[in-house]
Amino acid sequence: MSIKKAGLLALPVLLVGAAAFVQGPPTKKAPAKVPAFDLSSLDRTADPCTDFDQFANGNWKKKNPIPGTESAWGSFNVLDKENKEVRLKGIIEEISRKSNLAKGSEEQQIADFYRSFTDTVTIAKRGVSPLAPWFDKINAVQSLSDWAKVTGELQVYNVPTVWGFGVEADAQNSKWNALYEGQDGLTLGDRSYYERTDSVTANVRAELVKTIDQLLQLAGFNDPHPGQTIMDFETKLAKLQLTRVQLRDPQKTYNKSNYAALKTLAPTYDWDAFTAAQGLKPDTIILQNKEYISGTDALLKSTPLETLKLYTRWHLLSHYASLLSKPFDDANFHFFGTVMTGRKEQKDRLTRGIRATDGYLGMPLGKLFAKQYFPESSKQKVSxxxxxxxxxxxxxxxxxxxxxxxxxxxxxxxxxSFTYKIGYPDKWKDYSSIDIRPNTLVENVMNAEKWRSEDNLAKLGKPVDKSDWGMTPQTVNAYYNPLNNEVVFPAGILQxxxxxxxxxxxxxxxxxxxxxxxxxxxxxxxxxxxxxxxxxxxxxxxxxxxxxxxxxxxxxxxxxxxxxxxxxxxxxxxxxxxxxxxxxxxxxxxxxxxxxxxxxxxxxxxxxxxxxxxxxxxxxxxxxxxxxxxxxxxxxxxxxxxxxxxxxxxxxxxxxxxxxxxxxxxxxxxxxxxxxxxxxx
Structure with a gap:
């Protein structure tokens, strides 16, 4: 359960966080049968009428403690590990053994991304230098207008700021895509972390302050008390945001407005600079919360420019810290892995490389996964x-x-009128324009994120493509999308x-x-x-x-x-x-x-x-x-x-x-x- 930026629209609705119907590549040996229900999982000392979980799963839980690399361990995790750390690993390692792969081919992108993640020697040598051009841009900011422009440019690379844009089907005209605006920019992901007064949550905040201080110092910055400065700013920002419960009401978060009205709501902010940096020329925008926009505009106006620059520098560093040299990676993991979720240790580098490749090139990998592990005949069974x-x-x-x-x-x-998708997409997107190289990890991620942003924003004002998928085939999950009135079952959950x-x-x-x-x-x-x-x-x-x-x-x-x-x-x-x-x-x-x-x-x-x-x-x-x-x-x-x-x-x-x-x-x-x-x- 990782921290994620607040969504613009609460879509799609997920089952959680599963894998394939199950015929793998031909083998000489028949695959072992999986028990329908393993009786050894039962705790027969428990009363099913008092605690059914303990009765059905008590011994399973006793025999399956959480691995140190995980924050939770259950059916989803086991299946996800099989898909990512066994099946995808085999696919990636096989591709990585090949040479002379054509530039822009999916195999070249997969192999070189994986190499860039596992090349720890180069990563160590480069330190924080891949982010230096962006730090320079932030340092050069001289006005709120400059800040809006730089944060708009960083939005293309998925670096959070106080709000963000995304394109999705218009909730009141679902055949056409529209531009949505939504709240964002909290390191802790939710306002409750900034409001709760209990000692555990207070400790989380204190640990974040220390992590911010540590990471910025590692990056060579010497701002006085940066962690507390950012915590104070984000606390003010959090108080303006809707709760997650309020975000669940689409009637309240659907506020269609013209662009001129948006500028009136936040007159201090340079919306033209922010949108132009993303290649946007908006006409109408669906606003999540007008009060948040006005309140944030006032907050930005009253906040020293140096604080806003520090805030942006932090979010840039935080977003990419796990891709930098070991000191950055370790400090980042201590907070987001251990403090926030209780993980005791990181997965090994090769395993993380497999998962990172899946994270940024999931669909090209999914095409290979589906071909190998999900026979066409399975679609009929699920239908x-x-x-x-x-x-x-x-x-x-x-x-x-x-x-x-x-x-x-x-x-x-x-x-x-419900429709459904099963297994994998009927058509696959072209990823060939993403520039991936074997020794530039941060740039590879930036290029992949830029492609995603541009692909999303390019949908604006166009008919909705209902063949699009919101998950990769290997994902252990399923979802319902109310705008398409469809249910989607990736191959990953069908085992x-x-x-x-x-x-x-x-x-x-x-x-x-x-x-x-x-x-x-x-x-x-x-x-x-x-x-x-x-x-x-x-x-x-x-x-x-x-x-x-x-x-x-x-x-x-x-x-x-x-x-x-x-x-x-x-x-x-x-x-x-x-x-x-x-x-x-x-x-x-x-x-x-x-x-x-x-x-x-x-x-x-x-x-x-x-x-x-x-x-x-x-x-x-x-x-x-x-x-x-x-x-x-x-x-x-x-x-x-x-x-x-x-x-x-x-x-x-x-x-x-x-x-x-x-x-x-x-x-x-x-x-x-x-x-x-x-x-x-």
């Missing part, structure tokens, strides 16, 4: 699963007692424990089908439900039905907000509402899709002493088993829209009568009474 879920969702809509026929008709229309060809249906339905149902439900969660069948931000509900829905989801949010994960740190039920709703919906849809599949065949007999109903829930628990450091857990509940893994297991299950019936639970922590359960979809 059938998706259609099964669509059928059940339609049946569930018909059965709703809280929704009128008028709104049900619109819900069916949206459900029918055990999500989908296991050796498992019985109950385990697979608790895994991959619940994942599919999760993404479908995102189209009808508190955010997705505000978009219509065409992907436009448009109300399709009657007032009474919307009130009923809000009452149900409000109860569910309150339920999760009462869950304390660490002393003083509770789940934010409003922040996690979309994901929690999707988990509840995904489980419900998958359960009844499984039940439907037995029609005409009869119910299966128990396996390993567990009924199909019990195995379904064991399948869900297996997907989410995991351990997490306290630092990462604190970070997650403050910044992440997903509940911790343990609560993705134990959280929704008490609201499912099907779970209580399966495990013969009387009213208990894992089995709420009829009046306490929340049934949404």
């Amino acid at each position: 059938e699963m998706i259609e099964n879920v669509r059928t059940v969702f339609g049946q569930r809509i018909d059965q709703l007692s809280w929704m009128s026929d008028t709104t049900k008709k619109m819900a069916h229309a949206k459900l029918a 055990p424990p999500f989908f296991n060809p050796d498992a019985d249906d109950a385990i697979n339905y608790g895994g991959i089908i619940a994942v599919i149902g999760h993404e479908f439900t995102h189209g009808f969660d508190d955010e997705g439900s505000q978009f219509d069948a065409d992907g436009n931000l448009k109300n399709w509900w009657t007032a009474t039905d919307r009130a009923n829905f809000d009452k149900l989801t409000g109860r569910y949010a309150d339920y999760f907000s009462r869950i304390e994960v660490l002393p003083g740190f509770n789940i934010n039920g409003r922040l996690t509402l979309g994901e929690n709703t999707a988990d509840l919906g995904g489980l419900t849809l998958a359960y009844y899709a499984l039940k439907n599949s037995f029609k005409g065949k009869g119910e299966p007999k128990p396996i390993d002493g567990f009924t199909w109903q019990q195995r379904f829930f064991l399948g869900w628990a297996q997907v989410w088993h995991g351990n997490i450091t306290e630092a990462a857990l604190r970070n997650q509940v403050q910044t992440n829209p997903h509940s911790p893994a343990r609560d993705r297991i134990n959280g929704p299950l008490p609201h499912l009568k099907e779970f209580a019936d399966a495990w013969h639970c009387k009213t208990s922590k894992m089995a709420l009474g009829d009046t306490s359960r929340v049934v949404i979809w």
Whole structure:
């Protein structure tokens, strides 16, 4: 769970952070079968009606401590490691052994990027020099207008400042791309880190101040108390920003404005210099928060120019510190790796090189990954699963007692218009213009980031290309995009424990089908439900039905907000509402899709002493088993829209009568009474 800059629009909606259907390259030996459910994971001393996670996963968690290089360890991490550190490693190392690769070819780019990351001798010799031209530009700033220009230039390279631009489908006209503006610029990623008064969070702030001092001193700067100066400025900036819960409301963050009106909101700031530096000539912009723009303009006006220059110098250095020589890399890791997430040590350099290559050249690598690990035949299997879920969702809509026929008709229309992507893109982008060389790591990253920025901004004012993907094929995840009204399943998530060809249906339905149902439900969660069948931000509900829905989801949010994960740190039920709703919906849809599949065949007999109903829930628990450091857990509940893994297991299950019936639970922590359960979809 790393710190990321605040998004411009809360899209797409992610499952989390999985890998391929599973035929690898031909081998002489048949691949080992993966157990449907490993019985050794069970803690039979635990009561499933009291703590189902402990019952299903207690021994797995005991046998699988968090590796020192990780902040969390569970199904997603294991699959991600297999995809990146085994499969991609093999692909990259094979390419790297080749010589005379054509300049601009994907193989040349992959091989030379990897070489540049692993060439620690050259990296050490270069020190901080790759950033020197940019430091010179910052130092030369003589006015707020100059500062706007330089920060605009740095935006092209993904270096944060107080706000940023991005191009995405217009939420009220989803067939066309529009320019969005959004808040940004907090090193700690979220305003809660600047506001909380507990000792743990105060220590995080103190550690950041020390890290800023250390890194800037390493870079040769001698500003007095730079860490505290930046902390003070960012604290003022944080107070102006929307919370992550507020950012979840697309109605409030969609404020279409013409460019002249934007300039009126922030008259001190030189918007022309900022936009021109990015090659933009905006006409209209969708603003995230007008008050933030005005408030930040006033803050910039009252802040000494030297402080703004220091702030920008820090964000440039912080953004690239992990790519510089070892002292910079180590100091950066100590804070962002250890302090923020509890990791004890870095991965080895070669492994980091594999992951960095994937991070910046993920699609070229994805093309090779998909070809080797995801057969075309798998798409048909997943398509059938998706259609099964669509059928059940339609049946569930018909059965709703809280929704009128008028709104049900619109819900069916949206459900029918859902589209989906499976595995990998049908067409691949051309990356050949990115200049990658074997001994210039920082420049390679800058060139890749510049390509991304220019590719994104070039979409402005053009029709939306619905063939675009928001994830690489090897990614262990899935997502729903409300603007396209589509669900997307990369090849990476389509393997055990999500989908296991050796498992019985109950385990697979608790895994991959619940994942599919999760993404479908995102189209009808508190955010997705505000978009219509065409992907436009448009109300399709009657007032009474919307009130009923809000009452149900409000109860569910309150339920999760009462869950304390660490002393003083509770789940934010409003922040996690979309994901929690999707988990509840995904489980419900998958359960009844499984039940439907037995029609005409009869119910299966128990396996390993567990009924199909019990195995379904064991399948869900297996997907989410995991351990997490306290630092990462604190970070997650403050910044992440997903509940911790343990609560993705134990959280929704008490609201499912099907779970209580399966495990013969009387009213208990894992089995709420009829009046306490929340049934949404």
